[in-house]
Amino acid sequence: GDSVTQMEGPVTLSEEAFLTINCTYTATGYPSLFWYVQYPGEGLQLLLKATKADDKGSNKGFEATYRKETTSFHLEKGSVQVSDSAVYFCALSSLRRVTFGIGTKLQVIP
Amino acid sequence: DVKVTQSSRYLVKRTGEKVFLECVQDMDHENMFWYRQDPGLGLRLIYFSYDVKMKEKGDIPEGYSVSREKKERFSLILESASTNQTSMYLCASRKTGSETQYFGPGTRLLVL
Numbered sequence: 001g002d003s004v005t006q007m008e009g010p011v012t013l014s015e016e017a018f019l020t021i022n023c024t025y026t027a028t029g030y031p032s033l034f035w036y037v038q039y040p041g042e043g044l045q046l047l048l049k050a051t052k053a054d055d056k057g058s059n060k061g062f063e064a065t066y067r068k069e070t071t072s073f074h075l076e077k078g079s080v081q082v083s084d085s086a087v088y089f090c091a092l093s094s095l096r097r098v099t100f101g102i103g104t105k106l107q108v109i110p
Numbered sequence: 111d112v113k114v115t116q117s118s119r120y121l122v123k124r125t126g127e128k129v130f131l132e133c134v135q136d137m138d139h140e141n142m143f144w145y146r147q148d149p150g151l152g153l154r155l156i157y158f159s160y161d162v163k164m165k166e167k168g169d170i171p172e173g174y175s176v177s178r179e180k181k182e183r184f185s186l187i188l189e190s191a192s193t194n195q196t197s198m199y200l201c202a203s204r205k206t207g208s209e210t211q212y213f214g215p216g217t218r219l220l221v222l
Contacts, residue, residue, distance in 0.1 A: 008150060032209050043114070043200055043213030044153075051209075089152065093209045096141075096160075102152035 002027045004101035006090045012107045019077040021104045023064075023090035026071065031094040033057075033066050033073040038087040038103070047075075047088070080108045113137070114214035116201055122220045129188040131217050133201030140206045142184035144168075144176065147198040147216070159184055160206070191221045 006023045013019060025033070032051045036044040048057030053068035062077045073090060085108045090101040117132035133142065141160050145153040145168075155168030157176040165176050173195060177185040184203075188195055198218050202211040 034209075036213075041215070043215045044202075044211075045213065046210050049210070097155070098209075098211060100145075100153040102150060 002031070002092060002094055002097070002099040004090050004092055004099055006088075006101035006104050008102050008104060010105040010107050012109065013080055015082055015108055015110050016079045017108075019075070019080045019084075019106070021075040021088055021090075021106070023073045023075065023101060024071055025073065025090070025092050027092055027094050027099075029094055031092040033064070034091040034093065034098075035062070035064055035073070035075050036089040036091060036100075038089065040086070044089060080106070082108045082110055084108050114201055114203055114212050116199075116214040116217050118217050119215065120218050120220075122222065123188075123191050124222055125192060127188075127191050127221075129191050129219070129221075131186040131188075131199055131201075131219070133184045133186070133203075133214055134182050135184075135203040135212070136182065137203070137205070137212070138181065139203035139212075140181070141204040142178065143202040143204070143211065144174075144184065144186045145200045145202065146170070147200055153200065156186065191219075193221050195219065196221045 034049045035047040037047045048059040050057040050066035056065045087103045089103045114135045143158040144156040159178040175187045201214040204211045
């Protein structure tokens, strides 16, 4: 079946540091890929998505590129802020079902 | 903006009680989902519904049932709560043809 692999963390960074959260997947067919973010005390919200190979999703300074050859969708941000502290979920959508990774907790310290 | 609301943010129940978790969305979405979120396990799909009165089992349906009598409302029922059902429960909705899910704020359930 489909699966998404990401590290659980926590990832702790200083403000303005560069962020990478790795995400790899296995899926049949050609899934769409997503990053969702969960701020403390809230539900998940869509951060960015990509629907086909080589697409780049971007939002709020975050980027991720759909790499079919490496089955990856790594999340990056050039300069993190304290307000980016949250849990980040990588997900894929295939055949009406969405499969989520376990979530990576990011802590940004001033 | 899509709004998904859940009836309670926090809930404490006793083992063996029947528990109802309610979810309402206001954007006429056809599809609704119930997940549970646990540390180290991420989100796991319990049940989903793609239309009124329709339901399908997700990955972990045991111990749960659902009800979808109206398009905007999707209820999760724990027939006899057990301590291993202590978790965060998240409801989501999605419009047919779109792949984006919209989530409610979650209900943190503690079963004693």
